[in-house]
Amino acid sequence: MGRWEPDAPERLVLAALDLFTEQGYENTAVAQIAERAGLTKSTFFRHFRDKREVLFGGQEVLAEMLTSGIAGAPEQAGPLAAVEAALVAVSAGLTEERRAHGPQRLAVIAGNVELRERDALKMVGFSTAMAEALCRRGVPELEASVAAELGVLAFRRGYHRWLENGGDFAEVARRTLREVRAAVAGLEGGE
Amino acid sequence: MGRWEPDAPERLVLAALDLFTEQGYENTAVAQIAERAGLTKSTFFRHFRDKREVLFGGQEVLAEMLTSGIAGAPEQAGPLAAVEAALVAVSAGLTEERRAHGPQRLAVIAGNVELRERDALKMVGFSTAMAEALCRRGVPELEASVAAELGVLAFRRGYHRWLENGGDFAEVARRTLREVRAAVAGLEGGE
Incomplete structure (x- = not known):
């Protein structure tokens, strides 16, 4: 994962936006966003406080x-x-x-x-x-x-x-x- | 309860504001608001969609x-x-x-x-x-x-x-x- 780290926030944002669009914001969990981005939940939380933060960071x-x-x-x-x-x-x-x-x-x-x-x-x-x-x-x-x-x-x-x-x-x-x-x-x- | 009905919204607002002030908005349930106002939860929901509505109705x-x-x-x-x-x-x-x-x-x-x-x-x-x-x-x-x-x-x-x-x-x-x-x-x- 180390070599991807610089891209992690960007990948999380893209994954989150796709999921929010596909299935709705309410129906999307942080675990899914991390999974879609090929990252862990803890990586997500290193960059964003919660899923809302993806939109308002x-x-x-x-x-x-x-x-x-x-x-x-x-x-x-x-x-x-x-x-x-x-x-x-x-x-x-x-x-x-x-x-x-x-x-x-x-x-x-x-x-x-x-x-x-x-x-x-x-x-x-x-x-x-x-x-x-x-x-x-x-x-x-x-x-x-x-x-x-x-x-x-x-x-x-x-x-x-x-x-x-x-x-x-x-x-x-x-x-x-x-x-x-x-x-x-x-x-x-x-x- | 019938004879109080005209005052119900006002009593609910007063009860809700007091509870929000005393114990915080997050910690206050609709059931408590109704109880404090001496009314039922269903009366509450006849006048307000939820506890937020008390503030923004x-x-x-x-x-x-x-x-x-x-x-x-x-x-x-x-x-x-x-x-x-x-x-x-x-x-x-x-x-x-x-x-x-x-x-x-x-x-x-x-x-x-x-x-x-x-x-x-x-x-x-x-x-x-x-x-x-x-x-x-x-x-x-x-x-x-x-x-x-x-x-x-x-x-x-x-x-x-x-x-x-x-x-x-x-x-x-x-x-x-x-x-x-x-x-x-x-x-x-x-x-």
């Missing part, structure tokens, strides 16, 4: 990227420019490998209400991470919350677009955030 | 109020004015009784990650309901999503404020949405 890393993107934005950047920097920073975590799994992962989540709940809280986590990072830059709390919500909206839309069309996530996210900002301007202009 | 009704608030806004109202109408409409569901339980309910939710996930998806549901209702008024999809997210932000903040200070939720929500709009203007003005 890496959340802390992405949140941390968002946070450092905001912290590292130029001092004179306004809140939305800092949010843009966050989305650009997070693109480092959105690899081709992740994109390859993306559609199957989304389909599994969409088919299970518990997973949709988990996913919703993940987005709340991203929003909170960005809002807190903005507050640390001196942005007033409500403006920080609004900017973070707009950032999460751009993140979600950009993510779907990126899964569909590929390309560099940073570029896709920048474009999506520009569109979100235009929509915001349209909203207030329209009344 | 009425979500569909509130979403429906948001939707009809938007549908019923004056034809010339822009997206954010329609969102304001939604928040005003939902105030009919935010009764004094609901306010009395609110802080305890929030504390129980905050203490359990599954409940936080459930709550996050509830907010996604509110956002989707508002966005769809706005689209049906001819608002472009992205503007509708942005307006709905701002509406949910105002709803959440308004709700906390209302729990703390009381008063008419409609008034609190109107004020909160005004502040959110000012924050949006501040964001774009700041760059």
